[in-house]
Amino acid sequence: MIEVRGLGVRLGGRAVLGDVGMAVPDGAWLAVIGPNGAGKSTLLKAMMGLLPHDGEVLVGGRGVRRMKPRERGRLIAYAPQNPLLPPDMTVADYAILGRTPYIPYLARETAHDREVTRSVLARLDLAAFADRPLGHLSGGERQRVVLARALTQQAPILLLDEPTTALDLGHQQQVLELLDRLRLDDGLTVVTTLHDLSLAGQYADSLLLLSQGHAAASGPPQDVLTEPLLTRHFDAHVQVTHPHGRPVIHLIRPADR
Numbered sequence: 001m002i003e004v005r006g007l008g009v010r011l012g013g014r015a016v017l018g019d020v021g022m023a024v025p026d027g028a029w030l031a032v033i034g035p036n037g038a039g040k041s042t043l044l045k046a047m048m049g050l051l052p053h054d055g056e057v058l059v060g061g062r063g064v065r066r067m068k069p070r071e072r073g074r075l076i077a078y079a080p081q082n083p084l085l086p087p088d089m090t091v092a093d094y095a096i097l098g099r100t101p102y103i104p105y106l107a108r109e110t111a112h113d114r115e116v117t118r119s120v121l122a123r124l125d126l127a128a129f130a131d132r133p134l135g136h137l138s139g140g141e142r143q144r145v146v147l148a149r150a151l152t153q154q155a156p157i158l159l160l161d162e163p164t165t166a167l168d169l170g171h172q173q174q175v176l177e178l179l180d181r182l183r184l185d186d187g188l189t190v191v192t193t194l195h196d197l198s199l200a201g202q203y204a205d206s207l208l209l210l211s212q213g214h215a216a217a218s219g220p221p222q223d224v225l226t227e228p229l230l231t232r233h234f235d236a237h238v239q240v241t242h243p244h245g246r247p248v249i250h251l252i253r254p255a256d257r
Ligand SMILES: Nc1ncnc2c1ncn2[C@@H]1O[C@H](COP(=O)(O)OP(=O)(O)OP(=O)(O)O)[C@@H](O)[C@H]1O
Pocket: 011, 012, 016, 034, 035, 036, 037, 038, 039, 040, 041, 042, 043
């Protein structure tokens, strides 16, 4: 269980997040949604301990802030939205960096670390790219490599910032289905920001709607993805349907209303 209590972040002298709380049980999937600038990426960074913050982030009741980086790395894997990638490093060398929390100081990776990396690259359709430099990848390939590094970490909690934005339809489905399988088979806990609200509604079992740094709503998708809430917080004209039980969001052109 990962739990956030009273989380607040100030950046540039401004309160960017205020008093955010949530609890995600083992094996659950929480999607953080909200308009641009709402504080979604900031929330994930603060949960990872990458930003100074008020409040607490607890894993299994223990404060993440007090954990050593290697210990934290074995518990939580984080894939940022737009990480800087060394252009000359190969895909395999980058993905195996996820194994760092398991490799003793001054030691090299083992055959097991290489096998984990090979298998993750294969599951993300990246086997053929293993020896390619990162600078020679498309946006979607780069995004899958960043996810690969997070998955080689084999941590029970995954924090993923917009993992599908650069992916084509097929790869979006492949990545989201893979994450779903990992949580159902291995009990992984998934926290992801997602701009695509229909995808968030289809895959997550609960949503947190952030607006101007505060939790505006939270709960199961059908309670959060409602026309009044989306209209108010995204300033958008939408229609919500439930063709397979889960909410699907349609943008409505003002002239067609
Ligand atoms: N280093 C910083 N200094 C000052 N303000 C910052 C800094 N980093 C982010 N912000 C501001 O904090 C707010 C939240 O940013 P954040 O990236 O968390 O939003 P987001 O919800 O992830 O947005 P998006 O949907 O556009 O990715 C924004 O208004 C942003 O301009």
